[in-house]
Amino acid sequence: MREISDFFVPWLKGQKMYVSSHIDLAWQHPELHRLMSNENPNPPSDKVIEAILKYGKMANRYADQGFAVRGKLAEMNGLPGIENVMLGTGSSEIYDMILRSFLQPGDEVIQHTPCFGIYKLRTAVAGGKIVSVPMTYKWGDDHFRFEPEAILKAITPKTKVIIVANPNNPTGNFMDPAAFVKIAETGIPFIVDEAYIEFAGVKEKSQVGLVKKYKNVIVTRTLSKAYGLAGLRFGYALGDKDVIMQIAATLIPWNQSTIAMWAGLAALEDVAGLKTRVDFNNAELDRIKKEVSKIPGIKPFDSRGNYMLFDSKVPGKTGAGMIELAQSKGMILRGQPPMYGSDGWFRLTIGTKDENDMFIAAVKGYFTK
Ligand SMILES: Cc1ncc(COP(=O)(O)O)c(C=O)c1O
Known part of the structure; x- marks a missing residue:
């Protein structure tokens, strides 16, 4: 045997x-x-708790595809509609869906280190190889430096996804907006991880405007951080509708719970x-x-x-x-x-x-x- x-x-x-x-x-x-x-x-705020209780009482029912909250997210981000928005159980699941959509075994994903550890793990499970491009820093420097040119240099025919977090975790700083354009111009699927963007201001710092111009740019966000709902597991991706809907084919049916969707909506409305x-x-x-x-x-x-x-x-x-x-x-x-x-x-x-x-x-x- x-x-x-x-x-x-x-x-x-x-x-x-x-x-x-x-x-x-x-x-x-x-x-x-x-x-x-x-x-x-x-x-969580009282409004969020109220939604958790209300939909907790209806937990015998399956969720819909998230019309209300996806609509809200599209509207908040100036995107046409729900097909520009995909929901996940945290943004960690969103990376998994994106990576499974683009990687075949042996394909490469570029990350800018030091960074969030989950990109590497989900790349490995999809059969991909992580390519780490280090930021630069030496004692006495005010901050770590993003190295977009080094990211571009690391691209090979096998590169299927590039991921940059903005601000980056753990370094806390932001990449220059012009560098996002440069990477977007490669046409390679480019995840801009905006897990912490609300702390600096979405209007001021988000790169979501790029998704209207570049089909390969996907912005990911989460309610785990500024919204304070890490245990609820609510993440989302924003992008071109054809791209988002293709990636959504990997989505496990009913991945996000009814409670998370409605509590998430309550949090988004609680300005x-x-x-x-x-x-x-x-x-x-x-x-x-x-x-x-x-x-x-x-x-x-x-x-x-x-x-x-x-x-x-x-x-x-x-x-x-x-x-x-x-x-x-x-x-x-x-x-x-x-x-x-x-x-x-x-x-x-x-x-x-x-x-x-x-x-x-x-x-x-x-x-x-
Ligand atoms: C840069 C970055 N992205 C994404 C996440 C994941 O958040 P979640 O899966 O809870 O949405 C984290 C969590 O620490 C993070 O640091």
């Missing part, structure tokens, strides 16, 4: 279920402060609720940056996400040491493996005011003792 392992598609070998050990830890220890997964510290969350986040980012900048040897990076990356250069201290100390004080932070010749990296997700104060005190304590 043949081994069951012989039946798996070869590119699945060695791939594992994705487990977020830090999120698992946080659920197992609710007393710990969750300053690690770019969640929103504020719970004041979004503003409160964005204003809180941005004020805390500024406050934390100001406080941490006072500590010699610590470099906080400007961010308009709900996270902040830090590099440090203090003798005998490391980013891993900082994370360990924070955990001993009840805070889960996020690490970053050594890169750019530094082992001083750590990342904070903006928490409540009290949590951010705890973080600032812990950083001061660790690096100044």
